[in-house]
Each structure stands twice: as C-alpha cells, then as structure tokens.
Amino acid sequence: MQGLGAAGLAAAGLGTAGCVTGGSGSESSGSSTLTLQSSLVDPNSSGAMQKLVDLYNERGGEASLNTVAADTFNAQLPTYLDSDNPPDVMVYFAGAITQRYGDRDKLLDVSQLWADELSEYPDSLRELSTDSKDRQIFVPTNYYWWGVFYRRSVFDQLGATVPTTWTDYLTLCEEIQAQGMAPLITGAGRDPWPLVAWFDYLNLRINGAEFHRALLRGEHRFDGPEVKAVFTEFAKVLPYFHPSSRSYAYQEAITPFAQGDAAMYLMGALITDVLPDDVDDLDFFQFPILDPGVPVAEEAPTNGYLAPARVRDPDATRDLLGFLASDEAQVIYCRDSQSSSVPTSPTADTSWTSELVQKGLDLLGVADDLTQFFNRDSSEELQQTAYTACSRFLAEPGNVDAILAEWQAAAEPIWQDQSA
Incomplete structure (x- = not known):
C-alpha cells in the first residue's frame, strides 16, 4: 500500500x-x-x-x-x-x-x-x-498516516527543532546542509512513488484536497497555473535531497536515513515496518503548512x-x-x-499501540480531509505519468513548462478511457 x-x-x-x-x-x-x-x-x-x-x-x-x-x-x-x-x-x-x-x-x-x-x-x-x-x-x-520522519538522535545531534511552516522547513534544510548532512532523502529510482508524495503534499497544501482530487479526475490541467505553483515550491527543496535519491528505490533510501546520512524522509507509517529495531528513535512531524487558509488534508x-x-x-x-x-x-x-x-x-481501543502510533492517529483525527495517495485517488495508469513528470523534474527543474505540458498530454487519453 x-x-x-x-x-x-x-x-x-x-x-x-x-x-x-x-x-x-x-x-x-x-x-x-x-x-x-x-x-x-x-x-x-x-x-x-x-x-x-x-x-x-x-x-x-x-x-x-x-x-x-x-x-x-x-x-x-x-x-x-x-x-x-x-x-x-x-x-x-x-x-x-x-x-x-x-x-x-x-x-x-x-x-x-x-x-x-x-x-x-x-x-x-x-x-x-x-x-x-x-x-x-x-x-x-x-x-x-504519512509524515516527515526523522530520528530523534539525529535531530539532537544537529540541534534541530521541528518546523511548522514551509519557511521554517526550508531554513531547517539549509542549516542541516551547512553541517554536512543531506537534509532530505527519497526513493526516486525504481517505482518512484515516494517522490510523487512530494507532489501530493505540496498540491494539498497549496491548492487543497478538493482541487487535488478534481485535478486527478481531469477537471483541471497539469499545465495550469495552480500546478505550476506547486512545482515552484517543489524546486526549493531539490538542492537538499541526498545525491543518491534519484537511483534509490524506497527501501534502499531507508539505509542512509537509518545510518544518519540523511535527516528526513517524507514517508508513510510503513517505514516503521522496515525499521522495527529503531522505532523508539523514530519520530515524525506534519508536512509543513504553506497557506493557513487552505483546509489541512493528510494522506491516509x-x-x-x-x-x-x-x-x-x-x-x-x-x-x-x-x-x-x-x-x-x-x-x-x-x-x-x-x-x-x-x-x-x-x-476502537488503541491503548495497545505505541506513542508514535498515537501521534499518527491524532494527526489523522484532526485533519479536515483525507486523501489516499496519487494512484488511489486516480489510477495506476495516471500514476505512471506522475512518475515520469516528477522524475524528469528532479533531473531537469529548469524545464518545468515542457514537463507539465507533456504531463497533460499523457494524462488526457487516460481520462478519456476512464470516462468511456
């Protein structure tokens, strides 16, 4: 999942x-x-x-x-x-x-x-x-739930504090990079769905869940101004990714995160299944707010x-x-x-769960809306177009207009087939 x-x-x-x-x-x-x-x-x-x-x-x-x-x-x-x-x-x-x-x-x-x-x-x-x-x-x-996962011991070592706004988040990335550590890591190699999560969350924070779902249904355009605004913010974090992010699958990317070579990983709670021995050192924070006027949605x-x-x-x-x-x-x-x-x-009784899980439940419990991740809110076919667009953007951030135009062109026949 x-x-x-x-x-x-x-x-x-x-x-x-x-x-x-x-x-x-x-x-x-x-x-x-x-x-x-x-x-x-x-x-x-x-x-x-x-x-x-x-x-x-x-x-x-x-x-x-x-x-x-x-x-x-x-x-x-x-x-x-x-x-x-x-x-x-x-x-x-x-x-x-x-x-x-x-x-x-x-x-x-x-x-x-x-x-x-x-x-x-x-x-x-x-x-x-x-x-x-x-x-x-x-x-x-x-x-x-999904969140920005980090290791408490690494944040203690860095003297880092949890950000709440996008500006604070970018400042934290800059400070971590200045100390010689990659602030972020993702799995953008084979099946780059962790990379697509960045698009999901930025779109949710900038344009909201209703727009996000409507976009994935074909009611808005990938080459429209709203999506371009998402990629404008996306570009701001690209310098902070671990250099091997483009080649790692999601589980491979967990290794440098676990070893303290990368500070933060935007990921679902399934990361706790992969790092069972380190779960006591794991923590997460909510993906930062960009616009306080946009209802808060979480991936669930x-x-x-x-x-x-x-x-x-x-x-x-x-x-x-x-x-x-x-x-x-x-x-x-x-x-x-x-x-x-x-x-x-x-x-339901959740007293048997860990403190980390309770925190995840609290995050979902106060959310204004819940989304399902790109493919579940659309289709596997449309997710393939997201893989292409986001991976290419990671490699060629200066070509965003062409990337979004090609994304729109690739999506249109999929939407047509779904409405037939």
Whole structure:
C-alpha cells in the first residue's frame, strides 16, 4: 500500500488478487457460506484474517476465507463484479477506483451500515466511502498516516527543532546542509512513488484536497497555473535531497536515513515496518503548512471491504461487513497483522499501540480531509505519468513548462478511457 501503487500495496500487506472461478465459496450449489476473498498473503495478515473468520463463525455466522495470489486481482476485479456467483465480500482499498465502480452500480449499497454501526465515523471517511449517487459503497477498517520522519538522535545531534511552516522547513534544510548532512532523502529510482508524495503534499497544501482530487479526475490541467505553483515550491527543496535519491528505490533510501546520512524522509507509517529495531528513535512531524487558509488534508491510505452488487444474499453479506467493521474486529486485525495500519473506528481501543502510533492517529483525527495517495485517488495508469513528470523534474527543474505540458498530454487519453 503506498497509498500507493502496486509496490506500496505489497509493502503494506494489501495485495489484490485471484480469479472468480474456483475460488469463491459462494459458488457451491445451495451453500449458505459466505466467501471473504482476500489477497493478504503475508502470514501475519492472512492469520489475522482467518482469526476474524473463525470468530464470526463461532458467533453464528457462516463464512470462509479464500486467499488468492496478489498479481491478478486488479485485472480480475471487473470479472468478480460482473459474475453471477461473485465472492461475497472482498478486501480492497478506498479511493477513486472503488468510487468509479460504485458509480457504475457494481457495488453493494451499504448506506444502512453507515447509518447504524458506522454513524460515529468522521465525515472525511464517509465521503471517502461514498459514490457520486450519494451511496456508501465501502467499509473502511484500517488506515495509516504519512509524515516527515526523522530520528530523534539525529535531530539532537544537529540541534534541530521541528518546523511548522514551509519557511521554517526550508531554513531547517539549509542549516542541516551547512553541517554536512543531506537534509532530505527519497526513493526516486525504481517505482518512484515516494517522490510523487512530494507532489501530493505540496498540491494539498497549496491548492487543497478538493482541487487535488478534481485535478486527478481531469477537471483541471497539469499545465495550469495552480500546478505550476506547486512545482515552484517543489524546486526549493531539490538542492537538499541526498545525491543518491534519484537511483534509490524506497527501501534502499531507508539505509542512509537509518545510518544518519540523511535527516528526513517524507514517508508513510510503513517505514516503521522496515525499521522495527529503531522505532523508539523514530519520530515524525506534519508536512509543513504553506497557506493557513487552505483546509489541512493528510494522506491516509485506507483499506477495508466492499461487496459486489450481485451477491446472492445481501442481508447476510451486510451482516458479515458489520462484523468486520466492529471495533473488536478492527483491533484484532491491526494488532495481529503486525502492520503499520491502525483502526479507522473512532471508538476502537488503541491503548495497545505505541506513542508514535498515537501521534499518527491524532494527526489523522484532526485533519479536515483525507486523501489516499496519487494512484488511489486516480489510477495506476495516471500514476505512471506522475512518475515520469516528477522524475524528469528532479533531473531537469529548469524545464518545468515542457514537463507539465507533456504531463497533460499523457494524462488526457487516460481520462478519456476512464470516462468511456
């Protein structure tokens, strides 16, 4: 889950997978057993899912877990949704793809669940789970936060203090560089999704979440003045990146960060999964505010469940979804999967989490809006154009006009295909 593309999904334990033929337990003739289709193949995650299914069955439900390989799920999802015998519930993620399926009447309406079990959820999660026809079509159960991560010991060594404004942040970068350390690092090599996070956050801070999502839907232009303003600010941090950022993948970039050769890394909480032995030295701060007048949005890639509109027993399916959305089920999954995800329920017990996780929950809890990361708020195809544009900008910041014009030209046929 990068919030992310395929690489991020795998890193965060959210795969997507399978084909709708032999895998669905609902296909057995006359069976009342519901199938929960999962692509969480990591042992901890799959074990947590099985524990949930077992608990549901102990309490009178009838469900089975079907875990399938991650590579084919995205390609097979339309087949799932059009099948006469689809899986009853599927592990998936929130965002534009889910909402587009809802708009096409492919997903089960779970609005009553939101009126009852999920009534205390914040508006940001409700909107994330709602299609254009004002129906709730997704059940969010876990998410994770993004921030500017640093090591406390490194900041102590540098005498650095946490910035709150963009001006303070740029000043901090200058001061760290003057002490001989790279202020920033990112993974801009293979699958450069950490680099795209810079575009996301700067666009959110300058133009706001509504503009950001509309831009990714094709309602604004990548070569327009609003996006050029984003790259004007982006250019200000380029001198502060570690020189190997352009060649590192995201995990490779963690090595110099962990070794104290780079001070800060804009990254999701999945960094805690990669540095489990150093988590006590890890801390983060909110991506700095550029314009106090812009509502504050945070990246919060959100996972949960959806159901095809054509399930054979909608009431039973909604019952299973209600169980999976319960505080108890959310805590079991997040705790036992040992991932960086935390429950979305505002009433779930999080006393078992670390101080760092509590800080992340607080960040998301006060956000005015939540976004999902570039690919989840658009598509994998559009994310490829972002890879190209941001990587080229890193190498040729003086050619921003040409880069943005080419980005717009590359995006237009993708938007046309999505609206067809």
